[in-house]
Amino acid sequence: MRPILATNTHTLAVLVENKAGVLARVAGLFARRGFNIESLAVAPTDERFSRITIVVDAESASIDQVKKQLDKLINVVDIRDLPPESSALREMVLVRLSLDDEGQVDDVLQLVSGFSGAVLRVRGTDLILSLSSRPEELDAFIDKLQPYGLVELQRTGAIAIPGIE
Amino acid sequence: MEMDGGQALLKALEFEGVEVVFGYPGGAILPVYDSVIEAGLRHVLVRHEQGAGHMASGYAHATGKPGVVMVTSGPAATNIVTPLADAYLDSVPIVAITGQVPYGLIGTDAFQETDTTGITMSITKHNYLVSDPNDIPQVVHEAFHIATHGRPGPVLIDLPKNITDAMNPDSVMTWRDPVPVDLPGFQPVLDADQADIDAAIKLLSEAHRPVIYAGGGILKARAAEELRALAERTNTPVVTTLMARGALPDSHELNLGMPGMHGNYTAVMAMQEADLLLALGSRFDDRVTGRLDSFAPDAKVVHVDIDPAELGKIRQPDVAIRGDAKRVIAAMLDTLGSATVEDHGAWRSKLSGWQENYPLAYEDAEPGGKLKPQMVIEALRDGSPEDTIVASGVGQHQMWASQYWRFDHAYTWLNSGGLGTMGYSIPAAIGAKAGMPDRTVWAIDGDGCFQMTCQELITAAVEQIPVKVALLNNTFLGMVRQWQEMFYENRLSEVDLSGPVPDYIKLSEAMGCVAIRVEDPDEVEDAIARANAINDRPVVVEFVTEPGENVYPMVPGGKSNSDIVVPPFQQKETR
Ligand SMILES: Cc1ncc(C[n+]2csc(CCOP(=O)(O)OP(=O)(O)O)c2C)c(N)n1
Numbered sequence A: 001m002r003p004i005l006a007t008n009t010h011t012l013a014v015l016v017e018n019k020a021g022v023l024a025r026v027a028g029l030f031a032r033r034g035f036n037i038e039s040l041a042v043a044p045t046d047e048r049f050s051r052i053t054i055v056v057d058a059e060s061a062s063i064d065q066v067k068k069q070l071d072k073l074i075n076v077v078d079i080r081d082l083p084p085e086s087s088a089l090r091e092m093v094l095v096r097l098s099l100d101d102e103g104q105v106d107d108v109l110q111l112v113s114g115f116s117g118a119v120l121r122v123r124g125t126d127l128i129l130s131l132s133s134r135p136e137e138l139d140a141f142i143d144k145l146q147p148y149g150l151v152e153l154q155r156t157g158a159i160a161i162p163g164i165e
Numbered sequence B: 001m002e003m004d005g006g007q008a009l010l011k012a013l014e015f016e017g018v019e020v021v022f023g024y025p026g027g028a029i030l031p032v033y034d035s036v037i038e039a040g041l042r043h044v045l046v047r048h049e050q051g052a053g054h055m056a057s058g059y060a061h062a063t064g065k066p067g068v069v070m071v072t073s074g075p076a077a078t079n080i081v082t083p084l085a086d087a088y089l090d091s092v093p094i095v096a097i098t099g100q101v102p103y104g105l106i107g108t109d110a111f112q113e114t115d116t117t118g119i120t121m122s123i124t125k126h127n128y129l130v131s132d133p134n135d136i137p138q139v140v141h142e143a144f145h146i147a148t149h150g151r152p153g154p155v156l157i158d159l160p161k162n163i164t165d166a167m168n169p170d171s172v173m174t175w176r177d178p179v180p181v182d183l184p185g186f187q188p189v190l191d192a193d194q195a196d197i198d199a200a201i202k203l204l205s206e207a208h209r210p211v212i213y214a215g216g217g218i219l220k221a222r223a224a225e226e227l228r229a230l231a232e233r234t235n236t237p238v239v240t241t242l243m244a245r246g247a248l249p250d251s252h253e254l255n256l257g258m259p260g261m262h263g264n265y266t267a268v269m270a271m272q273e274a275d276l277l278l279a280l281g282s283r284f285d286d287r288v289t290g291r292l293d294s295f296a297p298d299a300k301v302v303h304v305d306i307d308p309a310e311l312g313k314i315r316q317p318d319v320a321i322r323g324d325a326k327r328v329i330a331a332m333l334d335t336l337g338s339a340t341v342e343d344h345g346a347w348r349s350k351l352s353g354w355q356e357n358y359p360l361a362y363e364d365a366e367p368g369g370k371l372k373p374q375m376v377i378e379a380l381r382d383g384s385p386e387d388t389i390v391a392s393g394v395g396q397h398q399m400w401a402s403q404y405w406r407f408d409h410a411y412t413w414l415n416s417g418g419l420g421t422m423g424y425s426i427p428a429a430i431g432a433k434a435g436m437p438d439r440t441v442w443a444i445d446g447d448g449c450f451q452m453t454c455q456e457l458i459t460a461a462v463e464q465i466p467v468k469v470a471l472l473n474n475t476f477l478g479m480v481r482q483w484q485e486m487f488y489e490n491r492l493s494e495v496d497l498s499g500p501v502p503d504y505i506k507l508s509e510a511m512g513c514v515a516i517r518v519e520d521p522d523e524v525e526d527a528i529a530r531a532n533a534i535n536d537r538p539v540v541v542e543f544v545t546e547p548g549e550n551v552y553p554m555v556p557g558g559k560s561n562s563d564i565v566v567p568p569f570q571q572k573e574t575r
C-alpha cells in the first residue's frame, strides 16, 4: 500500500501565541497560498504559547516561501524546519476493528505486541487499538491491519521536537 | 480613570496622535459615535464606506501618517473590504475600526453580523476581535505599531457593541496608558548584514549595464534622498515603478521613468538588457516583468526588501538583502566610501539613444478632433503647482497620468497599483487633501471610475475639502476597450459608457462642485487655470477626449518585455 503521507515532506515546528483565531490564520495562509498540509497538530505549551507541528507537502510550494509567509503572521513567533533523521517525531493512531472470530483476535493481539501498540478496549471480537510511533511505523501497522475488518481509524498527525545534538 | 469602551477607543486614537477619522456610523458602532461628539479629532462623514477606506489610504500616503477608517458591522464592514485589500497590496498603513454585534451574539447570525476578522484575515496585516474593553488602549497601540512598522499595511480592530456601549455594564473599563508593545512574532529586521552589503557592492562595481529597479518600498522607507544619492554616486540609471513615481524626480537625468506593461520603451528595455538589477523595495510584479522566463535574462539581481517573503518569491536574487531600504542604501553608500566607480558611459549613451528614438509620444489631435488625453494631462501638469498631489483611478487615464505627469516630488502620486481598484482616485484625493490642506490635489479620473465613487464629492463639498477632478471622459471603459480592440478582434463587449447620461456637469453641480466641460483644445489651459484658482469648493473639469485613443507602449499580457509594442507611428523606424 502507498504510504498515507507524501514522501517529500517537511516537518515544521511552529511556535505561536495563544490568540483567538491563530489556527485559522495558519490554516488560511496555507490554503490561499496553495501550500498543501499533510497533517497538523496543535496544543498549548504554556499560558502564552502553543506549538503547531505542520507536515507540509514540499512539492506544492517552495518550503522557503512557506516559512517566510508563515513568519509574516504576527502571532507566529518561531518556525523550525525539523530534519526527519535527527528530530524526535511521534504520531498516534487509534484503530477500531471488527473481527470475524477469536482466531483473528489472537493474530491481531500478536501484531499489536510486535509493534508495541496497546489494546484499549475489547468487546467480543471488536477491538480498539492504539499505537504511538514514527509515522512510517503507523503506515506499516495500518497496512498490516487492513486484511482484518478495519472499521475506522484516526491519526493525530505528527508532532516533533528537535533531537538532542 | 473609569470610562466606557467607546470613550476609551476615542481616547486611544487621540493617544496615537490621530487627527482625522474617515467614517460612517451605524448600529454596532453607535456607542463609539456618541464619543465622537466630544473627541478632539476631526471626523469626516463619507457617503459610502469604501470611500472612507480609500480616504484613509490617500491620507496615509500623502502625509506619512497612518490613516483611520471607522465603520459599523456587517454591510459596512464588507464595504471596506475593497479598500483594505487595496491597502494591503500597496502596503499602506491604515487602521480600520469596525463595530461588531455584542460578543454574546457572535456566531448567531445576529442582525448585521459578519465574521469581519475572518473575512479580512487575508487582506490585513493583522486583525483583532476585542472582548474586554480594558484591552482597548493596548490593542489600538499595537494596531498602529503593526500598521506602521516593517512593511506597512492595514490592521483592523473589530469591537463588539457590548464593550463600547455605556448602557452595558460590560463596557466599563479603567483607562491605562498603553505600554511598549510586546510582540515576539513581529520583530522587523531593519539593518542588513555587512557581508550582504559587500556582496551587493561587488556586483554593482562589476556591472556594466546596471539598473536600479526602484519600487514603492523606497517611498515607504522614506528613502528618496538615499536613492538619489546612490544613483548619482554609482552613475546608475533608475526605473521608477508605478508605485515609485516621484521617488526620484522625473527631471533627474538618471531617471528612465516607468517600466512595465505600459512603461516607456527605454525603461522596459533597460531592464531587459541590464546585466545587474538592483531591486530596491520592488516586488517583480507581473505587470513589471512581463513573461517571467524572458525577463531581464542577462541580469544578476540584488534584491533589497524589508519583507523577506519578497526575496526569491518571483525571481531568485543573487544577493538577497533583508532590511529597511533607507538604512540598506545608506550602508551601501558607506561601504562604497571613496572607491571610484565606472561612469557607465556606453550604457547610458545606449539608453539615451533609445530615449531619442522611442520617447513617450502621441499624435496630436486632428483639427476639429476630440481632445487627446495625453495633451490634457500635460496641460494639467504645466498649469498646476509643481508639488501638486495627483490621485488617479484605474484604466487608461491612470497610465497616461503616470506617463505624462512630471513627478518631481515624493508622495505626490497616489494610485491603486496592486489591486487596480476603479474608483480609487476621488476618495484618495479627498484623504490626501484632508491631510495636506495647503496643497493642490487633483484626481485624474476616468468616466467609468467616476461613476463608481463620485458621490464622495458630496463629502468633499460638505466637509470643505476642495479637491479637483480632471475627468477624462472617453465615453468608454477605455482600458477594457483597448484590450478588446487588440486581443479580441475589436469585438466590443459591454464597454460603451456613452450614455447619454449622466450629464457630468449637472451631476457634479448637484454635488456642490464647480463644473466645467472642455471640448475645444483652446479651452484646456483656461479651464485648468480657472479650476486651480478655486479653493473654496471641489471642482470637476470634464475633458471630452478621443474615445479610440490607446495607451502605448504596451507589453501584451503574457508576452516578453522584449515584445514591447510602441505606438503605430513609431513602428516604422527600425529598432
Ligand atoms: C472595481 C473594478 N472593476 C473592474 C475593473 C476592470 N477595469 C480595469 S480598467 C477598466 C476601465 C476603466 O474605465 P474608465 O474609468 O473610464 O477609465 P479609462 O480606461 O477609460 O481611462 C475596467 C473596467 C477594475 N480594475 N476595477
Ligand SMILES: [Mg+2]
Binding pocket: B395, B446, B447, B448, B472, B473, B474, B475, B476, B477, B478
Ligand atoms: Mg473611460
